[in-house]
Amino acid sequence: MTALRYLQGYPPHLQQQVGVLLQQQRLGDYLAQRYPERHAVQSDKALYAHCLQLKQRFLRSAPAIDKVLYDSKLDVLRHALGLHTAISRVQGGRLKAKKEIRVASLFREAPAAFLDMILVHELAHLRESEHNKAFYQLCQHMLPGYAQIEFDLRAWLCWREATQQTATTCQ
Template sequence: MKPASSNRILKYLQGYPEHLQSQVRTLIDEQRLAEYLANRYGGQHSIQSDKALYSYVNSLKQENLRSAPQVDKVLFDNRLDLTHRALGLHTAVSRVQGGKLKAKKEIRIASLFKDAAPEFLEMIVVHELAHLKEHDHNKAFYKLCTYMLPDYHQREFDLRVYLTAKEVGQI
C-alpha cells in the first residue's frame, strides 16, 4: 500500500521535477518537513515594522541596484496571501503633480514573512527589487535575481517547501 501523500498534489511545487516532489512527499509522510526547514533555516529575523522593512529594502537596493528607481513606500501587507498567489507586490502609483506625471514605486510584502526565516524575507525582497528593472519573469529577471542573491533558486524552492509545510500543518 502506498503512503498517504504519494499522490498528493503539491501546488507550490508543480513546476519542479517529479523526483524533487517525491522527496518532499516522503518528508511529509515521515513528518520531517519542519525538521528539514529548521536545519537549513533555523532563525527568525527581527524586521517586524514597515519602517524596519523600508530600511532593509533600501539597503539591499543600494547594495545591488543603485541605478534603479527609488522605492517610495515599503510595507508588510495583511491582504497579500497565498489565496491571491502573491507573496510580494511591486506597483507604480501614478499621480499628477503640478502638470507632471509622477510614478511612486511601492513594494508590498505578505505579512507571513514577519515570522519566516531571514533567508526567505531576503529572497522575496530581492524578487520584488528585480521587478524595478525587469517587469516580466524572464531570463533577464532571474539573472538579476541570482546576481543579487546567488542561491536565489534554492531559496525559492525551499520557500515553496515552507509554504507546503504550512499547508499540510507541519509548521
C-alpha cells in the same frame, strides 16, 4: 499524497521528495535545520530600511522606492508572496509614479533568507519586468543560491499549509 500547490512548476521527483518528507513529518525539521535564524524585521519601517539596504548595494541606479510594507491582504494562495507596483497619481499638472513593494505579512515569521528572497525578487523587477533569464540572473547575483532558497520557501509554504490543516482538523 496531497497536491503541493506551491511546487506545481517543479519536476515530479522534487515534488515527491517534498511529499515524502511532509508525510513523514520531517519537512519542518529539515527546513528549520537549513534556515535556523529568524529575521528581526518586524515593522514596516524596518522592512523599508532593509529593502533600501539591498537596493543600495545592488541597484543604485534603479528608480527610487517610495514605500515598502507588510500587507496582510496579499493572498499567498494566488501565489502573491510579494508585489511591486507603480502607482500613478496626478499632482498639480504632473503625473507622478510611486513605486511600492508589498510583502505578504506571513513573512514576519519566516527565516531571514526567505524574506531576502522575496525582497530580491521584487527589487529585480525594477530592472527586469518579465520573469526571463536576465531577471533570474539578476536575482542570483543579488542573492547567491536564489533558486534553492525559492524552492525551499515554496516547500516551507507547503509545510505551513499542511500543519495548519492538521491543526484545524484536530480541533
